Amino acid sequence: MSEPPRRILVVDLLGGLGDLVMALPVVHALHRRHPRAELRVLTHAPGDALLDHDPAVTTTVRTERGHERAAVLAELDRWRPDLAVTTSRYDGIGEAIEEVVPxxxxxxxxxxxPDEPVTARYLRILADEQVIDPDDVDLAPRIVLTRAERAAGEQVLDAAGCGPGQQPVLLVPAAGMAVKEWPHWRELATALSGRAFVVGEPSVLEAWRGGxxxxxxxxxxxxxxxxxxxxxxxxxxxxGPDTGPMRVAAAVGARTVGIFGPTLxxxxxxxPTGADLQGLPDCPHRCPTAxxxxxxxxxxxCPISLQGPACMADVAPGRVLDLVRGRVSVPASSGDQLALGSPGQK
Ligand code: SF4
Known part of the structure; x- marks a missing residue:
């Protein structure tokens, strides 16, 4: 590029919280390459809040679902970016950007x-297009928290009875969609002998009350x-399964155990902080890139099982427990039985 860009627009309107987290390295790589440029991100709520306090982002613009194309057109007209990157092309968004942005x-x-992580793919394309530095193709998603926010997070754990010397195991059972539901949560929680904490919306917590x-x-x-x-x-x-909150956890540096079924x-x-378990890796119905x-x-x-997604059931609770145990200190007594559990066992 001859002239460095002064206004950069990043558009992520894929709709999922996890999609935005996977796009964060795009934002950071663009800022590292063009630190003097204003950088604006156009995305949905609630993910836009993840960009608060991020020094790479000058402005975040939130749009309502169903109004994405109009929001992109308005931003192009109002702000006139000289470089734009979008993860989303639907509804003529891609063409509209190409028409207006140099x-x-x-x-x-x-x-x-099929075997290249989504974020790495984004970054490699941007490096090939010479809009980011080739050395930044390995950037991982990262969310910036303030000191006060970090202290508040500590207080939540303290108030829940997790002392500073305890290694908490946080369970994130909400899958967001039925095809990612894991049927073995109760067995895992039981094996963790009262040391696990469930995280989720009020409806999720209500379902676990007394559990x-x-x-x-x-x-x-x-x-x-x-x-x-x-x-x-x-x-x-x-x-947890392949969801936005799990990506948020990884992006703030927590170690994760991911339960993967329909996605590879x-x-x-x-x-890098994650250990991922794959159910039914050879399912012939999976389309990893679509x-x-x-x-x-x-x-x-699921064409393979009338009981629900066979790939999710295939990740036995003992496999998850073994990985959790490898990361935190968990009493072995009740978990030993689970470690022998057969695939699909409930
Ligand atoms: S086993 Fe295959 S077809 Fe069934 S839910 Fe998983 S990916 Fe889909």
């Missing part, structure tokens, strides 16, 4: 290899990130 990268999904795990109070997204960070600092671990961990894994086209994706109709 330099743009609008297809980060071109010919994705085999302690409950953390419902909190805002940024405070949740701070709680994950506090758990990470205490040497704890966060366990090789492409959607939780990154997951929304999978027969099971929207309705969780």
């Amino acid at each position: 330099r743009s990268v609008t297809n980060l999904w071109r010919t994705p290899p 085999p795990a302690l409950l953390l109070p419902p909190v805002s997204l940024r405070l949740l990130a701070a709680v994950f960070a506090a758990a990470g600092r205490r040497g704890g671990v966060v366990v 961990a090789s492409r959607y894994g939780l990154g 997951i929304t086209e999978q027969v099971c994706w929207w309705e969780a109709q």
Whole structure:
């Protein structure tokens, strides 16, 4: 590029919290390459809050669902960026950007290899397009928290009865969609002998009331990130399926155990602090580079099992427990039985 850009627009309107977290390294790599440029991010709520206090971001613009194209057009008209990068092309968003912005990268999904992580793919394309530094292709998602937020996260754990010397195990059972539901949560929580804390929305917590795990109070997204960070600092671990909150946990440095079924961990894994378990890795119905086209994706109709997603059931609770044990100190007594559990056992 001859002239360095002065105004950079990053658009992430894929709709998921996890999608935005996977795009954070794009924001950071662009800022590192162009530190003097104003950088604006256009995205959805509630993920936009994850960009608060991020020194790479000058402004965050939030748009409502269903109004994405109009929001992009308004931003192009109002702000006139000279470099734009978008993860989202639908509804003519990509073409609209190409028409107006002098330099743009609008297809980060071109010919994705099934075994290349999504974020790495984004960064490699941007490096090939010479809008980021080639040395930044390994950046991992990172969320910036303030000191006060970190302290608040510590307080939530303290108030829940997790002392500073305890390594908390945080369970994030909400899957966001039926095809990612894991059927073995209760067995895992029981095996953890009262040392696990469930994290989630009020409806999730209500379903666990009186169950085999302690409950953390419902909190805002940024405070949740701070709680994950506090758990990470205490040497704890966060366990859950391939969801946005799990990506938030990894992005604040917590160690994670990810339970992967319909998505491939090789492409959607939780990154360097994560240990990912894959159910039914050879399922012939999986489309690793076009997951929304999978027969099971929207309705969780699994051709392999009438009981629900066979790949999620295939991740036995003993496998998860072994990984949790490898990361925190967990009494062995009740977990030994689980470690022998057969795939799909409930
Ligand atoms: S078809 Fe069944 S086993 Fe295969 S990815 Fe979908 S839910 Fe999982």
